[in-house]
Amino acid sequence: xxxxxxxxxxxxxxxxxxxxxxxxxxxxxxxxxxxxxxxxxxxxxxxxxxxxxxxxxxxxxxxxxxxxxxxxxxxxxxxxxxxxxxxxxxxxxxxxxxxxxxxxxxxxxxxxxxxxxxxxxxxxxxxxxxxxxxxxxxxxxxxxxxxxxxxxxxxxxxxxxxxxxxxxxxxxxxxxxxxxxxxxxxxxxxxxxxxxxxxxxxxxxxxxxxxxxxxxxxxxxxxxxxxxxxxxxxxxxxxxxxxxxxxxxxxxxxxxxxxxxxxx
Amino acid sequence: xxxxxxxxxxxxxxxxxxxxxxxxxxxxxxxxxxxxxxxxxxxxxxxxxxxxxxxxxxxxxxxxxxxxxxxxxxxxxxxxxxxxxxxxxxxxxxxxxxxxxxxxxxxxxxxxxxxxxxxxxxxxxxxxxxxxxxxxxxxxxxxxxxxxxxxxxxxxxxxxxxxxxxxxxxxxxxxxxxxxxxxxxxxxxxxxxxxxxxxxxxxxxxxxxxxxxxxxxxxxxxxxxxxxxxxxxxxxxxxxxxxxxxxxxxxxxxxxxxxxxxxx
Numbered sequence: 032x033x034x035x036x037x038x039x040x041x042x043x044x045x046x047x048x049x050x051x052x053x054x055x056x057x058x059x060x061x062x063x064x065x066x067x068x069x070x071x072x073x074x075x076x077x078x079x080x081x082x083x084x085x086x087x088x089x090x091x092x093x094x095x096x097x098x099x100x101x102x103x104x105x106x107x108x109x110x111x112x113x114x115x116x117x118x119x120x121x122x123x124x125x126x127x128x129x130x131x132x133x134x135x136x137x138x139x140x141x142x143x144x145x146x147x148x149x150x151x152x153x154x155x156x157x158x159x160x161x162x163x164x165x166x167x168x169x170x171x172x173x174x175x176x177x178x179x180x181x182x183x184x185x186x187x188x189x190x191x192x193x194x195x196x197x198x199x200x201x202x203x204x205x206x207x208x209x210x211x212x213x214x215x216x217x218x219x220x221x222x223x224x225x226x227x228x229x230x231x232x233x234x235x236x237x238x239x240x241x242x243x244x245x246x247x248x249x250x251x252x253x254x255x256x257x258x259x260x261x262x263x264x265x266x267x268x269x270x271x272x273x274x275x276x277x278x279x280x281x282x283x284x285x286x287x288x289x290x291x292x293x294x295x
Numbered sequence: 296x297x298x299x300x301x302x303x304x305x306x307x308x309x310x311x312x313x314x315x316x317x318x319x320x321x322x323x324x325x326x327x328x329x330x331x332x333x334x335x336x337x338x339x340x341x342x343x344x345x346x347x348x349x350x351x352x353x354x355x356x357x358x359x360x361x362x363x364x365x366x367x368x369x370x371x372x373x374x375x376x377x378x379x380x381x382x383x384x385x386x387x388x389x390x391x392x393x394x395x396x397x398x399x400x401x402x403x404x405x406x407x408x409x410x411x412x413x414x415x416x417x418x419x420x421x422x423x424x425x426x427x428x429x430x431x432x433x434x435x436x437x438x439x440x441x442x443x444x445x446x447x448x449x450x451x452x453x454x455x456x457x458x459x460x461x462x463x464x465x466x467x468x469x470x471x472x473x474x475x476x477x478x479x480x481x482x483x484x485x486x487x488x489x490x491x492x493x494x495x496x497x498x499x500x501x502x503x504x505x506x507x508x509x510x511x512x513x514x515x516x517x518x519x520x521x522x523x524x525x526x527x528x529x530x531x532x533x534x535x536x537x538x539x540x541x542x543x544x545x546x547x548x549x550x551x552x553x554x555x556x557x558x559x
Contacts, residue, residue: 035323037316037337049357052301059299072336073301073357080354087351090344093313093337 033063040069041091042292044098045084045107049075051257054098057285062294069095069294078102085110089133096128096292101229104139104168111137120205121175123168126288138291141169142176144284145225145254151283152275154223154250157181162214162221164239166194169254170227174198177225178206186221188214188240216241218249224267225252231261238263247271256281297327304333305355306556308362309348309371313339315521318362321549326558333359333558342366349374353397360392360556365493368403368432375401384469385439387432390552402555405433406440408548409489409518415547416539418487418514421445426478426485428503430458433518434491438462441489442470450485452478452504480505482513488531489516495525502527511535520545 044054058071074097076084081103088094099107104123108114111127112134118124124137149156161182163174166189177185185202189195192213199211218224218240230239232255242263245251251267252275264274289295308318322335338361340348345367352358363371368387372378375391376398382388388401413420425446427438430453441449449466453459456477463475482488482504494503496519506527509515515531516539528538553559 035319035334035336037310037314037319039319039337041336041338046301047356050301055299055301055303070299070334070336072299072305072334073303074305074355075357076354077356080351083347084351084354087344087348090340090348091338092311092341093339 033068035070036068038068039093040095041093042069042071042095042097042294043074043088044071044100045074045076045081045103046100047075047077047102049073052100053256053281054100054285057281058098058289058294061285061289065295067294071098076103078106081106082110085135089129089135094129095294096126098288099125099127108137111135113137115139117175120201121168121171123171125172126291128292139172140284140287140291141254141280142172142174142179143287145173145252145280146176146180147283147287148279149252149275151279154252154275155180156223158183159222160184160186160220161223161225162186162188162218162240163225163227164188164218165227166191166198167228171198173225173227173254174202175205178202178209182209182223184210184212186212186214188216188218217244219244219246221249223250223252225254226261226263227254229255231255231263232257236262238266242266242270245270245272249273250275253277254280297332299334300332302332303357304359305357306333306335306359306361306558307338307352308335308364309338309340309345309367310364311339311341311366313337316364317520317545318364318549321545322362322553322558325549325553329559331558335362340367342370345370346374349399353393353399358393359558360390362552363389363391372401375399377401379403381439384465385432385435387435389436390555392556403436404548404551404555405518405544406436406438406443407551409437409544410440410444411547411551412543413516413539415543418516418539419444420487422447423486424448424450424484425487425489426450426452426482426504427489427491428452428482429491430455430462431492435462437489437491437518438466439469442466442473446473446487448474448476450476450478452480452482481508483508483510485513487514487516489518490525490527491518493519495519495527496521500526502530506530506534509534509536514539517541518544
């Protein structure tokens, strides 16, 4: 950490709970390495308080922007003044830039960070048949990023089918050539299998899909960062699958977030 | 600076302008020396935005409190849920502690910091006849602290006489034995002469009192921290007075603020 002074530009991460976030360490190290006079601090705010906090953040003239995580990624989208086309399609935001006039512009970088993480790990989704468990905020971001990265087909499996159907419809609109299907808990027949749910964050969570149907030729990827090895990754490894943990998604996103927020 | 993580307790200083504040450096060094997991960051907010920002700060569950400086010290008092007896008498606040339930408790430490700074510099105001220029927020704090420190008489000189009269009345109530007078720009006849106005902060400001009436047996003290030597201090030095700069007030206040805010 560089020293914080009266000229230091302020950035915050909004989350509930907050104790597990690792973005401050990563962004502050990134800023320090570049000699950028800015600091990212944790702000623990719950769903009821979010709107009031966001209104107030507009008033802070030295605020550069905020990073947003669980459970605020969808709610924050409605509180921004403008959204990137990507954030608008996804309906969720994880980075908000504060313009000089106080306007808040939202972007969603989860998906791009996830795909960059895969590529750094030598996994290029282009041409792959992908399976995605979940249709929430993070899963939406990953679905659009996988489409953008050129998967040949995408299967969405979600407990609430209507949310998967809604995601499918929005994908079809943005990527009309992509084959999108609604799936079951069975991930077989896909090259790349992704957990886009929060199942695995807590001990005793159900598995996000049926691990017994995995085969050794499949790649299983995770978005959960902690634990580093979730139950589904352990099960996939036991079945001989190549696995890809959640951590690289954050590492790759830090550069994307800093770029979007002007930390350079 | 220690590393900022998801468990780091957040503190902010509210000011407008903000670039000159030195409290983040001082408080963060204090916290680091004690191994306290907390960070103080600058929040640049103007008078119109203050109320909204303060409401929002209640919502931040990891907020420990705020430090408040120009121009918000009076306005913030009305936004707190509770005030210390000292802050209530002064009608201004420079430190706000956020209780676990979100309640905001205000305290005013400018005066105590100023008196501690004098004492560290070997100047004990007890028994002295003191002259104070100004009757604003900082001057109010200093007046009550000088009374508490046992000055034998206190003269208040302010351009707007009604504000000096109001301060005199409140002093009389809290310290009925103290001789309080309303003064003129002439500081002669006092052991200790204090600039409690903001005159001297900007180049070309008028002097806060008549420097030509100073004599070499007087001590002239300042609350302005930057420049380190204001025009009135330079003039006092030229007339042979002992001078006391503004900086020690901040240094001494840091310990008081950290104690009040639970940074220990």
